[in-house]
Amino acid sequence: MKITNETIKVKSTGMRPTFHTLTEKVKEIVEVSQVKNGMCLIYSRHTTCSVMIDEDSFDKAYTGMTFLQQDLTDVFEKIIPTCRKEGQYMHPGPELTVFAAEHGEDKPGTLNTDAHLRSSIVGRSETIPIIEGNLELGEFGHIYFVDFDHTRARERKVYVQIIGE
Amino acid sequence: MKITNETIKVKSTGMRPTFHTLTEKVKEIVEVSQVKNGMCLIYSRHTTCSVMIDEDSFDKAYTGMTFLQQDLTDVFEKIIPTCRKEGQYMHPGPELTVFAAEHGEDKPGTLNTDAHLRSSIVGRSETIPIIEGNLELGEFGHIYFVDFDHTRARERKVYVQIIGE
């Protein structure tokens, strides 16, 4: 059995959800691993971020998102609106605000409730089978890391773990 | 370590989301694999389709869906309405429409924005543990492949990968 662990670093922009295409980097990691059959886990431990698979939709909105990413953002804006001030949601509460300050996070930085909620619904990871050396994404599938946190730009990590032989 | 890769082919109907029960086929694959302990990944690479686990709710709606499947479809209709024409969502945009035409997809076939959005929220796969030879679905759990694409009938593939011993 072979196990490969790699990390991909990405930078989010803040202001709005940030989508990063990881497809080529993950394919490279699969190739270097020399695993012919096995599972490829793409996982983010950030609790305001998700990993998802979708097609690339080419056309870009003024925000820099593809039209499909903008549509997803619009759906979430409708059901889980961007957190603009305290009291809009229960989170962030007074105890969290103190805890965040102790960890170097200012008050505006805690207004990411929407990002926690959106990302917990989308999920933290995707697992893709590798079959005969091929990462099974199909012709149109792309792997996206999404940072739903709009409060500020950040450095983020995505883990890629491959188990197989 | 044993690794088994199998493919299940299904046909969607178009017109509305199509749900396929995969439970028996996946159980057969587990049995043939002779894996006693390990992980069973059920995955679809189609970017308008999902794999999910739920109970069978017996009663059937006029659409052919079980009542629970119809209820899920109704929830999605409310938050991510079926795409009926261009301009309802940003996707499909002009560049995608050209790209789709080059790949043999006509304009009505690109009106599957809702299917991309719904399926990326539900997710592309489920992973189920196999314990002492038993696929842990419980008494009432069923594995469903869902094709959210309503634009036309299609042949679809689901991958079943088992890793264990």
Added chain:
Amino acid sequence: MKITNETIKVKSTGMRPTFHTLTEKVKEIVEVSQVKNGMCLIYSRHTTCSVMIDEDSFDKAYTGMTFLQQDLTDVFEKIIPTCRKEGQYMHPGPELTVFAAEHGEDKPGTLNTDAHLRSSIVGRSETIPIIEGNLELGEFGHIYFVDFDHTRARERKVYVQIIGE
């Protein structure tokens, strides 16, 4: 290759969704397994329950939920309202009601449609990589088992499966 299977038993309260923190128990299972690199699958086979990862938000609502859990519950209440009576959703239908009665479930116990729908959107499991002996949850990540079924208190099972070496 090592494979570890463990079960965590939890009790839900009914009345509303119940959230259980599994973080410490899963970390113990990882430590006892002595797996240094591999995948940790946390899975629930109950079709009204989910496993999710989020931060702990400290402040508690009157319901006993953290503010973030209450916010998630509020979002779901908006898009998938709590099932209060038959006919609100298509499920439970007449055939299911008969089947449930044969399995010892009374009529009020079948009013868990919202729990089926909410949990199928959140998903049944999370997979977390173990890297150099560390379950990659980050500083703020917690593993939660969620029982969305409000109809009554129940004993529930969560499976923890580790594959690695």
